[in-house]
Amino acid sequence: MHAHEVMNQARKCGGSRGFSLLELAFALALSASAAAGVAAASRKTMAALQLAAAKRTAVLALLNARRSAYLGHQTAELELRTGARELIPRIPGSASVGPTFRFAPGIALRDVPARGHVRFYPSGLADNATITLGTGDATTSIVVNQRGIVHGPQT
Numbered sequence: 001m002h003a004h005e006v007m008n009q010a011r012k013c014g015g016s017r018g019f020s021l022l023e024l025a026f027a028l029a030l031s032a033s034a035a036a037g038v039a040a041a042s043r044k045t046m047a048a049l050q051l052a053a054a055k056r057t058a059v060l061a062l063l064n065a066r067r068s069a070y071l072g073h074q075t076a077e078l079e080l081r082t083g084a085r086e087l088i089p090r091i092p093g094s095a096s097v098g099p100t101f102r103f104a105p106g107i108a109l110r111d112v113p114a115r116g117h118v119r120f121y122p123s124g125l126a127d128n129a130t131i132t133l134g135t136g137d138a139t140t141s142i143v144v145n146q147r148g149i150v151h152g153p154q155t
Contacts (some may be wrong), residue, residue, distance in 0.1 A: 044138075047106075047135050047136055047138050048138060050104045050106065050107055050135060051107060051133060051134070051135055051138050051139075051140055052140075053104060054103040054104060054107040054133050054135075054140075055133060055140050055142065055152055056152075057087075057101050057102075057103060058087060058101070058103075058131060058133060058142055058152075059142060059150055059152045060101065061078055061087040061089065061101035062078065062087075062118070062142065062144060062150045063150055064089060064098060064099075064101075065077065065078050065089045065098075065118075065120050066120040066124075066126065066148050066150070068089065068098060068120075069119075069120035069121055069122055070120070070122060070124055072122070073122045074091060074122060075091065075092055075119055075120070075121050075122065076089060076090070076091060076119070076120050077089070077090055077091075077092055077117045077118060077119040077120070078090075078117060078118050079116065079117050080109060080112035080113060080116055080117055080118060080129075080131060081109065081112065081116060082109055082110065082111065082112055083108050083109065084108060084109045085102060085103050085105075085107065085108050085109075086100050086101060086102045086103065087100070087101040088100050088101075089101075092117075092119065103133070106135045106136070107133060107134070107135045108133070108134065108135075109131065109132070109133060110132040110133060110134035110139055111130070111131070111132035111141075112129075112131055112132075113127070113129045113130070113131075115127070118131070118144055120148055121148075124147070124148050125146055125147060125148055126144050126145070126146065126147070126148035127144070127146075128144065128145060128146055129143070129144040130142070130143050130144075131143075131144075140152075
């Protein structure tokens with residue numbers, strides 16, 4: 001049996017006829033649309049993960065400053081500037097006293113107390129403060145109350 005006879009036999013038996021150009025264009029458009037949706041969703045997911053990691057970093061920095069104040073029997077503070085991408089612990093009026101806590105690229109402090117810092121005192125008390133972190137349109141907040149308790153509500 002020759003190749004052209006096999007092809008004719010397949011057509012007679014209801015074999016595949018292939019794709020038309022219109023069907024192929026439709027399938028490609030549908031695939032492109034699905035890929036665009038996946039890309040947009042993965043960007044949002046990545047931003048949410050980076051923001052959650054930055055929140056954990058900020059909470060760690062705050063708790064570290066609180067511990068330093070309590071154990072060191074001296075006031076400790078974190079410098080806070082809108083747009084900053086790091087938190088710097090220090091003793092008021094002196095240089096940095098501990099590690100700098102840096103956020104992932106694209107994450108920055110969005111809203112901070114006007115005084116520019118949050119202080120923790122040796123007594124265990126602290127300044128009230130709400131710190132907002134953000135990337136793109138996504139934000140999350142961390143609250144420090146007078147008793148020095150750090151709250152990082154779920155986003």
